Amino acid sequence: MSATTLTPGTAATPQQWRKPRRARSPWLHVVMVPLTLLWLSPVVYVALIAFRSFDDIAARGLAALPASFTLDGFATAFSGGGLVRALGNSIAVTAAAVLASLALSSWAAYALSRFAIPGRKTILLAMLAGNLLPPQILLVPVARISESLGIADTLFALVAVQVGFGIGFYTFVLHGFMRGLPEELFEAARLDGAGAGRIYWRIVLPLSRPAMAALAALATTWIFNDLIWALTVLRSESKFPITAALLNLMGGYSSAWNVIAAASLVAAVPTAIVFFLFQKQFVSGLLVGSNK
Amino acid sequence: MSSDVSAAARPAGRGTGAPRTAGRGGGTARPGGPSLGARLRRVPLLVWVFLLVPVAVELFWVFWPAANSFSLSLTRWDGISPAEPVGLANFADLAQDPIFRTALTNNALWVLGFGVLSVVGGLALAVALNRPGRGVGFYRSAIYLPMVVSMAVTGLFWRVMYQPGGPVNAGLEAVGLGSLTRQWLADPDVALAAILVAAVWRQVGYIMVLYLAGLKGCDATLEEAAAVDGASAWQRFWHIVMPQLRGVNTVVFAVTVIDSLRTFDIVWAMTRGGPYNTTQLLSTYMFQQAFTSGNLGYASAIAVVIFVLAIGFIITYLARQARAEEQS
Numbered sequence: 001m002s003a004t005t006l007t008p009g010t011a012a013t014p015q016q017w018r019k020p021r022r023a024r025s026p027w028l029h030v031v032m033v034p035l036t037l038l039w040l041s042p043v044v045y046v047a048l049i050a051f052r053s054f055d056d057i058a059a060r061g062l063a064a065l066p067a068s069f070t071l072d073g074f075a076t077a078f079s080g081g082g083l084v085r086a087l088g089n090s091i092a093v094t095a096a097a098v099l100a101s102l103a104l105s106s107w108a109a110y111a112l113s114r115f116a117i118p119g120r121k122t123i124l125l126a127m128l129a130g131n132l133l134p135p136q137i138l139l140v141p142v143a144r145i146s147e148s149l150g151i152a153d154t155l156f157a158l159v160a161v162q163v164g165f166g167i168g169f170y171t172f173v174l175h176g177f178m179r180g181l182p183e184e185l186f187e188a189a190r191l192d193g194a195g196a197g198r199i200y201w202r203i204v205l206p207l208s209r210p211a212m213a214a215l216a217a218l219a220t221t222w223i224f225n226d227l228i229w230a231l232t233v234l235r236s237e238s239k240f241p242i243t244a245a246l247l248n249l250m251g252g253y254s255s256a257w258n259v260i261a262a263a264s265l266v267a268a269v270p271t272a273i274v275f276f277l278f279q280k281q282f283v284s285g286l287l288v289g290s291n292k
Numbered sequence: 293m294s295s296d297v298s299a300a301a302r303p304a305g306r307g308t309g310a311p312r313t314a315g316r317g318g319g320t321a322r323p324g325g326p327s328l329g330a331r332l333r334r335v336p337l338l339v340w341v342f343l344l345v346p347v348a349v350e351l352f353w354v355f356w357p358a359a360n361s362f363s364l365s366l367t368r369w370d371g372i373s374p375a376e377p378v379g380l381a382n383f384a385d386l387a388q389d390p391i392f393r394t395a396l397t398n399n400a401l402w403v404l405g406f407g408v409l410s411v412v413g414g415l416a417l418a419v420a421l422n423r424p425g426r427g428v429g430f431y432r433s434a435i436y437l438p439m440v441v442s443m444a445v446t447g448l449f450w451r452v453m454y455q456p457g458g459p460v461n462a463g464l465e466a467v468g469l470g471s472l473t474r475q476w477l478a479d480p481d482v483a484l485a486a487i488l489v490a491a492v493w494r495q496v497g498y499i500m501v502l503y504l505a506g507l508k509g510c511d512a513t514l515e516e517a518a519a520v521d522g523a524s525a526w527q528r529f530w531h532i533v534m535p536q537l538r539g540v541n542t543v544v545f546a547v548t549v550i551d552s553l554r555t556f557d558i559v560w561a562m563t564r565g566g567p568y569n570t571t572q573l574l575s576t577y578m579f580q581q582a583f584t585s586g587n588l589g590y591a592s593a594i595a596v597v598i599f600v601l602a603i604g605f606i607i608t609y610l611a612r613q614a615r616a617e618e619q620s
Contacts, residue, residue: 164353225442
């Protein structure tokens with residue numbers, strides 16, 4: 001992006017192409033350039049540290065500019081920290097939970113938005129309310145329930161609780177969307193003899209793709225980034241997703257900052273990719289439920 | 293039965309390019325209502341299944357456990373021997389527990405600090421970056437990049453920043469504020485504030501996104517008219533724009549408080565409530581009591597306190613959503 005090279009000096013000159021109502025003052029850039037740099041500095045620093053060698057950090061301090069370039073940090077994090085397995089766990093849980101959440105919540109949203117279900121508004125708001133509860137009120141019983149079902153310490157339990165907790169919000173959002181689909185399409189499909197299931201599959205799902213994409217982007221980052229549910233239902237390190245594994249790694253390599261920085265970057269990269277690929281969907285996903 | 297069956301439904305998925313209904317075609321009516329036809333169909337069996345499966349999943353994993361927490365909060369239980377009912381003793385103990393009181397105070401400070409800093413920051417940035425222009429897209433992306441990083445990873449990032457020889461101290465020395473350098477996360481006086489900075493760093497982008505959307509919905513002609521009448525930029529913002537952002541403000545307020553009461557990951561990643569419990573929040577203390585100390589009944593009592601504190605804001609948020617439902 002060319003904007004990255006923008007400096008306060010060049011900022012005052014352009015702008016004719018857009019015909020602004022008022023001339024834009026250069027102060028915006030005078031303030032925003034340093035602020036943006038400051039904002040990105042933690043990420044930049046961690047990235048620099050991740051590529052430095054342990055000796056370089058030990059000799060010259062964490063804050064010094066790099067005098068070495070090595071992938072040792074990443075190598076150690078991947079070999080000793082079990083990062084590959086943790087990343088695999090995270091991806092498996094996220095994929096399963098996002099798919100299951102969207103499937104189930106699109107069913108509920110379809111039923112609630114298109115059929116005369118008694119008390120449907122109450123059901124909808126109650127489902128949303130479930131998602132707003134503080135997770136702390138669920139932790140102890142969820143741990144106990146997953147134990148009594150014999151699924152404690154399995155990735156399945158983590159998927160199940162993620163789906164259960166998220167479903168209310170996704171249903172609420174999809175309901176708002178599906179309600180807006182044009183009735184004519186449904187009418188036409190019914191005249192052609194399509195039943196409720198066929199209409200869901202052939203009309204509702206394809207037309208809801210934008211809303212589903214927004215929710216998928218959002219849910220992916222939420223579930224991938226989760227820590228508290230993982231700590232609640234999982235016990236053995238081999239099952240930990242990346243967030244929980246990172247905190248463990250922190251204990252094992254407490255002074256090897258290059259390893260910790262490298263592992264943190266690895267944990268941040270997948271959601272960053274989702275964000276940059278689906279920035280528009282992601283932002284619109286954040287906005288749902290905040291309708292003005 | 294609900295009364296929100298208007299045909300001109302507006303999709304909630306903002307900016308997702310939803311198809312809109314052209315009008316009231318298709319013959320619409322609410323059941324029992326005056327208009328003709330039936331937009332809402334009689335419910336086939338399959339649709340009951342569609343509804344009941346997700347509802348059952350949520351009942352089982354959310355509402356049933358939540359109800360359990362309430363009854364557990366009235367017991368003393370270590371998770372192994374049977375729970376022993378103790379009435380309200382857990383709550384009486386909480387009132388006497390200095391760590392709980394620290395956590396409660398910290399949580400109050402957290403709500404205030406987290407709310408004020410992220411709202412002021414997010415709103416200021418939204419106003420500054422509202423109009424398109426050179427670099428604006430890049431600035432926006434930079435501000436909301438931290439949002440995609442998990443709370444746990446944010447915590448680790450900032451642990452690196454706060455290390456004794458780390459960038460924060462080095463930066464302070466570079467600008468001549470060397471006297472301020474300290475062991476940020478080990479100093480009981482500043483540890484909570486240090487974590488707060490990290491949390492705000494991540495939250496500002498989210499608040500900015502909400503306000504940017506709110507500003508887009510504001511009527512620009514009002515502001516122009518005020519400008520013609522000689523209102524200063526500040527007057528225009530405070531008297532013209534702010535009142536139009538009332539809806540966003542409610543959502544931001546509720547979301548911030550609900551998020552503050554949930555905050556766990558970042559504290560757990562940075563200090564685990566230490567040093568000497570000075571950064572303990574209700575959520576971290578609850579977690580520690582439950583899963584480190586094994587006091588499941590006592591932990592449930594803390595959870596109930598969190599719930600009671602949150603419920604007012606949850607209802608505020610729900611009421612707003614319900615009203616938005618009706619309007620659309």
